[in-house]
């Protein structure tokens with residue numbers, strides 16, 4: 074065997090990432106009679122992030138019942154396998170040899186797989202401390218929620234005794250639960266926003282159980298400690314500073330899609346989501362390459378990712394049947410304080426986005442904002458949202474206006490006032 | 491082969507003891523190990539290369555811009571040759587990219603010819619002066635306004651961690667006793683040998699080498715010397731995501747000013763791009779933290795050099811402390827009466843000069859009465875490939891066929907396999923911490939900083955450490 078020998082195969086559909094999105098799609102395609110649907114995951118177990126979310130609340134929108142993360146993952150694994158999809162774990166897609174030809178590393182060797190359709194379902198992660206440019210020393214005890222959950226739920230590792238949580242969107246509250254399970258105290262939850270960004274009921278329930286202070290309008294200015302973390306320094310918007318003693322800090326939220334494969338294929342990214350720019354049918358700019366799940370909208374809940382998977386089955390089947398690759402070419406962009414919109418490519422005469430609406434995010438609270446959709450100075454839609462929108466939570470914009478857009482005009486822009 | 495991390499030190503009297511297992515101390519240990527000597531290398535922390543040597547800009551300098559005639563100039567030039575050859579032999583990641591000293595104003599442009607002349611006086615005559623067009627042809631993503639550059643084709647990027655580890659591994663395999671977690675305290679110098687107090691008992695040695703980096707002045711004073719005082723000069727750096735690697739293909743240096751070498755943009759051998767360092771004189775030798783001001787000033791400078799770089803994600807931020815002194819040169823002094831050599835003030839070029847410093851120190855020790863005896867061949871070492879210039883294990887069908895652990899990726903961002911982590915954990919000089927494991931394998935060093943693999947890597951580390959503890963308990 075030479076150092077570079079690869080076995081070369083072809084499949085109909087290669088799905089990269091066996092999270093809710095990839096699994097739900099594979100199940101649909103296999104059930105629809107596609108012969109060779111192969112799903113790869115680099116982790117030793119399939120299931121994606123829900124594997125290590127050991128709390129309830131999964132499955133509401135896609136399965137119409139509520140279960141724990143691990144049960145939810147098992148459900149989707151079983152469904153995909155039962156339908157006839159091939160699931161392979163501990164296998165990493167490392168790059169591209171040609172369009173729709175993926176290089177793979179696994180314990181059985183190097184492979185090269187060419188597929189009629191490649192679906193990227195590689196999920197998203199939280200930006201770590203370094204990416205957020207938080208200064209200070211580099212002590213142990215600095216985590217993201219993903220690492221915390223895996224440490225506690227999958228590996229039963231000891232985490233510190235006293236933790237500060239940075240971020241107050243829903244995943245920060247998951248971090249509280251995980252820390253509780255690990256026997257650690259929450260010294261404070263810190264957000265640079267004026268309020269927390271989860272559902273009031275969840276906030277109250279968590280506060281009742283764990284009784285931690287929520288510090289609003291504050292940023293982390295420094296981490297201190299040699300060896301182990303000793304404190305987190307904060308600065309309040311009004312200039313007050315404080316140091317909170319702790320041996321653990323969890324950076325939560327602040328999402329970035331795992332876009333490595335998308336980007337290394339030269340697929341254009343959307344400047345807002347940082348995931349591949351994709352249309353209402355999950356098509357990227359690269360013929361035959363689709364994208365689904367959190368890679369497109371970092372971060373939505375798991376059931377939304379699974380629904381993406383289901384909805385993408387139609388377009389993938391049409392592609393397999395030979396439909397020409399004509400993704401919606403018209404970009405949809407947002408302007409600050411909006412963060413992203415998904416989908417972010419449209420074809421005015423094409424299908425509406427999933428569930429007839431666009432999903433958006435904001436970077437700060439907006440009270441009943443007025444949204445304007447415009448193209449080349451022409452207003453396509455203008456309307457007030459019925460409620461306050463919060464950062465870290467989705468809100469929606471009806472998609473009726475797309476028929477009025479000019480397919481050959483400039484980008485469509487969504488602004489607030 | 492001995493590496494100890496706990497317990498009493500052996501009672502023997504060593505021929506040579508070296509304090510400090512940075513890139514300099516380990517290079518000296520390796521150099522001396524080419525003779526039949528009883529050598530101890532003592533290090534205060536739990537790993538080799540844990541001081542300044544782990545946090546630099548990782549450039550192998552030609553020495554083109556050194557001050558001609560200084561010891562530093564000679565040792566950097568010699569060290570460059572030696573380490574280039576050693577890297578090829580051992581597999582230390584090294585990429586000869588070449589540097590461009592970019593002139594951003596007329597004054598800097600006017601300084602280029604004299605820099606080229608200075609290079610010649612330093613024995614380096616391969617520089618050339620490029621006009622703006624030639625600069626942009628080589629580096630199309632450079633920010634607007636560059637007027638020209640001095641090209642220094644020999645400047646290279648190297649892996650500082652593998653360098654230190656290769657020296658230490660080879661030294662230990664050749665018989666050097668490496669004692670970690672062993673800070674040297676009070677020193678009593680007798681007629682025949684030194685007695686050095688450590689928390690692990692007394693270390694006895696006939697000859698003593700002080701390679702304690704930032705603390706070399708303090709050790710020096712314990713020997714009755716006061717030639718220099720170390721003032722830590724902090725350098726903060728920002729490491730950008732591997733996606734930035736396509737933006738830059740040379741080491742981009744500023745034209746040096748009175749304030750030092752200035753802020754550079756350079757690829758790393760791991761495929762990232764770094765921006766830095768700052769230069770801040772401090773008085774705290776432990777102040778290796780980054781600061782908001784430091785990071786802001788780097789971003790401001792980076793925005794001028796390469797605006798697109800700033801749009802990329804940041805993978806890591808770190809800071810190192812250079813051992814600056816009141817002198818413009820290395821502070822390497824021998825005291826034959828005390829059988830002592832001080833290797834201090836190894837400022838901002840010590841990685842490059844390490845092998846030449848070691849050879850120089852070996853000579854000084856002979857002048858101090860050490861009889862090294864005949865030279866012998868020592869076993870060559872081959873280091874794991876953690877650089878991107880050669881195929882890594884996850885890309886090698888032959889390795890994976892022989893051992894599937896090399897096909898099992900654990901750290902996804904850096905594509906580090908179970909087999910590589912296992913090898914590092916059972917190596918001659920194993921890591922004492924996850925940090926040390928990161929420097930040996932890159933595991934945990936990537937863009938997610940442990941989001942995906944942190945817990946899995948730690949599990950493998952904990953299991954190996956527990957297994958080692960069991961074996962030690964049985965002994």
Ligand SMILES: Cc1cc2nc3c(=O)[nH]c(=O)nc-3n(C[C@H](O)[C@H](O)[C@H](O)COP(=O)(O)OP(=O)(O)OC[C@H]3O[C@@H](n4cnc5c(N)ncnc54)[C@H](O)[C@@H]3O)c2cc1C
Pocket residue numbers: 089090091092093094095113114115116119120121122123126130131164165166167194195196197198199218219222244247331334365366367368372373374375376378379
């Ligand atoms: C820390 C955290 C907590 C969360 N908590 C909740 C919650 O409580 N409730 C909820 O509804 N949602 C929660 N979410 C969101 C939910 O987990 C996601 O919406 C959902 O998992 C997204 O599904 P996905 O299939 O898009 O991606 P993922 O579940 O992230 O799956 C992506 C998969 O792709 C694999 N992969 C990536 N790259 C490669 C490659 N190159 N080769 C092979 N495989 C690859 C990964 O290993 C992973 O298994 C949470 C997310 C995170 C990160």
Ligand SMILES: Cc1cc2nc3c(=O)[nH]c(=O)nc-3n(C[C@H](O)[C@H](O)[C@H](O)COP(=O)(O)OP(=O)(O)OC[C@H]3O[C@@H](n4cnc5c(N)ncnc54)[C@H](O)[C@@H]3O)c2cc1C
Pocket residue numbers: 509510511512513514515532533534535538539540541542543544545546547548549550551672673674675701702703704705723724725726767809810811812836837838839840841842843
């Ligand atoms: C920001 C920055 C950028 C740089 N860039 C470059 C570059 O591009 N190229 C280059 O060639 N050089 C560069 N350098 C310089 C280079 O890193 C140093 O010259 C080199 O690492 C010095 O090595 P050392 O072994 O002398 O010191 P150290 O690595 O600090 O080693 C000294 C060791 O001694 C130990 N020690 C101290 N006191 C005691 C005691 N009492 N008992 C036992 N052990 C003790 C310490 O724990 C430490 O491990 C840079 C430095 C910095 C800070």
